[in-house]
Amino acid sequence: MTLEVQNLSKRYGDKAVFSDVSLRVQPGEFIAIMGDSGVGKSTLLNCMAGLDSWDSGRVLLQGQDLGQLNDTALAAVRRQHIGFVFQAFHVLPHLDVAQNVGLPLLLLGTPDPQRVQDMLEAVGLGDMGKRLPQTLSGGQLQRVAIARALVHRPALLLADEPTGNLDPDTATLVMDALLAQTRQHGAALVLVTHSQTATLGADRVIRLETHGHPPSPAPRGARYQPG
Numbered sequence: 001m002t003l004e005v006q007n008l009s010k011r012y013g014d015k016a017v018f019s020d021v022s023l024r025v026q027p028g029e030f031i032a033i034m035g036d037s038g039v040g041k042s043t044l045l046n047c048m049a050g051l052d053s054w055d056s057g058r059v060l061l062q063g064q065d066l067g068q069l070n071d072t073a074l075a076a077v078r079r080q081h082i083g084f085v086f087q088a089f090h091v092l093p094h095l096d097v098a099q100n101v102g103l104p105l106l107l108l109g110t111p112d113p114q115r116v117q118d119m120l121e122a123v124g125l126g127d128m129g130k131r132l133p134q135t136l137s138g139g140q141l142q143r144v145a146i147a148r149a150l151v152h153r154p155a156l157l158l159a160d161e162p163t164g165n166l167d168p169d170t171a172t173l174v175m176d177a178l179l180a181q182t183r184q185h186g187a188a189l190v191l192v193t194h195s196q197t198a199t200l201g202a203d204r205v206i207r208l209e210t211h212g213h214p215p216s217p218a219p220r221g222a223r224y225q226p227g
Contacts, residue, residue, distance in 0.1 A: 001155030008057035032199040035208035083149030087161035098129035139170035
C-alpha cells in the first residue's frame with residue numbers, strides 16, 4: 001500500500017508547524033523521520049493516519065485522499081489498513097495482554113485467539129497473555145503495543161518514538177521486534193525518532209527541518225542522540 005504526502009502544511013494559529021512537506025512511502029519500505037523537538041514530527045505522523053487535520057496539501061493512501069473522508073470513514077481506514085505504535089504505549093489497563101493485542105481483530109469483527117498468541121510469541125511475550133499491563137516493564141509494554149499494531153496485518157505501520165522511554169538495551173530489543181514483524185508481513189513502516197540508532201536498517205532517513213523547510217535526507221554521520 002502506497003502512502004503519498006503532497007505539499008502538506010499545518011499551522012497552529014499564526015505559527016507554521018511544517019510547510020510543503022512531500023514524501024512517498026512504497027509498500028514494504030522503512031522510512032525514518034528525524035528532527036529537533038518542536039518541528040512537527042509527531043503531528044506529521046498523526047496527519048498520515050488521519051488523526052489530525054492539515055491546512056493545505058493532501059495525504060493519499062493507495063490513491064485515496066484522506067482529507068475527503070469523514071470521521072467514520074477515516075476510522076474504518078485506520079482499523080483495516082494502519083497500525084500505530086505510540087511512545088506512551090496506550091494499552092488498556094483493565095484488559096490483559098492478550099485482550100489488548102486482540103482488540104483490533106475484535107473491532108474488525110474477526111477475533112482470532114490463535115493469531116493473537118502467535119503474535120505474542122513473535123515479540124517474545126508468548127507466556128504473558130494473561131498478565132495485566134501494570135505488571136509489565138516498559139519494554140514489555142512496548143512489545144505489547146507492537147503486537148497490537150500488527151495483529152490485523154496492516155499495510156502501513158506508523159511508529160511515534162517507540163523507543164523514547166526505554167533504556168538502550170531494551171530499545172534495541174523493541175526495534176528488533178518491530179523490524180522483524182514489519183518485514184515478515186511486508187508492511188511499510190514510517191518511524192519518527194530522535195535516536196540515530198533507531199534508524200539503522202531504514203531504507204531512507206528524512207530530516208524534518210524547522211520553520212517549515214521541506215524534509216531533507218539526514219546525514220548518516222549525524223551526532224547520536226539517545227532515544
